[in-house]
Amino acid sequence: MLIDEIELYHIKMRLKAPFRTSFGEEQDRECILVAAFSEGLIGWGECVASRFPGYSYETVKTAWHTLQDFMVPAVLSAPLAGIQDYVQRVKPVRGHPMAKAGMEMALWDLYSRAAGQPLARFMGGERDRVPVGVSVGIQPSIEQMVQTVLAFRDQGYPRIKIKIMPGRDLEVARAVREAIPGVPLQVDANSAYTLESALIFKQMDDLDLLLIEQPLGEDDLVDHSKLAPQLLTPLCLDESIHSLDHARWALELGACRIINIKPGRVSGLYEASRIHDYCFEQGVPVWCGGMLETGIGRAANVALATLPGFTLPGDISASDRYYEEDVTNEAFVLNSDGTLSVPNGPGLGVTVKNSALERFTLNEEGFRVT
Ligand code: OSB
Ligand code: MG
Numbered sequence: 001m002l003i004d005e006i007e008l009y010h011i012k013m014r015l016k017a018p019f020r021t022s023f024g025e026e027q028d029r030e031c032i033l034v035a036a037f038s039e040g041l042i043g044w045g046e047c048v049a050s051r052f053p054g055y056s057y058e059t060v061k062t063a064w065h066t067l068q069d070f071m072v073p074a075v076l077s078a079p080l081a082g083i084q085d086y087v088q089r090v091k092p093v094r095g096h097p098m099a100k101a102g103m104e105m106a107l108w109d110l111y112s113r114a115a116g117q118p119l120a121r122f123m124g125g126e127r128d129r130v131p132v133g134v135s136v137g138i139q140p141s142i143e144q145m146v147q148t149v150l151a152f153r154d155q156g157y158p159r160i161k162i163k164i165m166p167g168r169d170l171e172v173a174r175a176v177r178e179a180i181p182g183v184p185l186q187v188d189a190n191s192a193y194t195l196e197s198a199l200i201f202k203q204m205d206d207l208d209l210l211l212i213e214q215p216l217g218e219d220d221l222v223d224h225s226k227l228a229p230q231l232l233t234p235l236c237l238d239e240s241i242h243s244l245d246h247a248r249w250a251l252e253l254g255a256c257r258i259i260n261i262k263p264g265r266v267s268g269l270y271e272a273s274r275i276h277d278y279c280f281e282q283g284v285p286v287w288c289g290g291m292l293e294t295g296i297g298r299a300a301n302v303a304l305a306t307l308p309g310f311t312l313p314g315d316i317s318a319s320d321r322y323y324e325e326d327v328t329n330e331a332f333v334l335n336s337d338g339t340l341s342v343p344n345g346p347g348l349g350v351t352v353k354n355s356a357l358e359r360f361t362l363n364e365e366g367f368r369v370t
Helices: 059-075 083-090 097-114 142-155 170-179 195-207 221-230 244-253 269-280 295-302 354-360
Strands: 005-021 024-038 043-049 129-131 134-136 160-163 187-189 235-238 259-260 285-287 339-341 361-368
Touching: 005 354, 024 059, 024 097, 043 097, 043 295, 059 097, 059 361, 083 097, 083 269, 097 269, 097 295, 134 142, 142 160, 142 170, 160 170, 160 339, 160 354, 170 187, 170 195, 195 221, 221 235, 221 244, 235 295, 244 269, 259 269, 269 295, 354 361
Parallel strands: 134 160, 160 187, 235 259, 259 285
Antiparallel strands: 005 024, 005 361, 024 043, 129 339
16 A cells, blocks of 8 residues: 555643643643545544653653654555554664654554454454443542542443552552442552552452552563562552563462553554454453543544453543534534444544644644655
8 A cells, every 4th residue: 555645733632630640730732643645535533642751751752753753764665565564664663662653553443444344353452342440540549539539420430440540549449349239340550559559459458359450660561570479469560561561470470360452552553453362362351551641543443442352441532522613523422331333434434523633733734745
């Protein structure tokens, strides 16, 4: 396939409510949208690097630079033989997984559209609905956390995740557990602790949590492997897993029992599905994480979560959980059974609302084959 043109859009969208984690707070979410043009078709991708390098070292600016200087030329330099060809071409670029993934998503959209298939089918997924949950940011008080969680529970979210940080952990989790007994609940520390805090996590064993997500440092598989056996609650890794090798290392070390897969964190849907396949063979449950995506990245996450090993609910909430207005014409809506429906149109199954894109765009640039 000859890709004739790539457009990059740096966009900014106001979240309905600020999203607070152990590494900071986001009110206006920024990201990069990638449009790839070929043979009259357009493929869209979303690069999930944020403005601030708290979750990952990548930022909107580093991603713009690596996309412009490396990923765009890799795609425009010669006709592409497929997704794997793209993956090979960008392999010499060390790191920068979110930038790689944003471009890759546009290519997945393009290739599955060209095949006339929904991306989910194109990737080998069979489900037409995927189970989902909601990720609730750190709130100003325990009271407000409980109220926020109850409101999401009442909206029909069947699984709740709450963010924790030092000083706002055990008591908050206990209060939420008491407010929603029996509802699947998990916590996410976003790397905020060290092994010295093991006791806090041991005390969480009484709360019947589904899992504890990324308590220790991103590069700390060793200490995770020391913490995991001290707990009854399964440990799940997010930030630590950047590739299939990391998944294998983490599982071999006993550093986790569950893996959160985010396409952006692992260089794209291709590596994400390889991690899925490996975990599926090993009987290790996986679930799809989220990065507060627009309708574009959300559609890709929904497609990924149709693979059979995604047995735990994803952080893929309905569009209206995040934004008043999305950049896509189609919105994802929570079904009464706590799922999101998989779009059945070709590719990502969503279309870009140009009027919204124009209003959200801070900067755009186009690149053509010369
Ligand atoms: O750690 O899972 C995380 C959002 C931004 C950065 C990191 C994380 C998150 C979330 C949000 O938890 C999940 C969602 O998109 O709903
Ligand atoms: Mg996480």
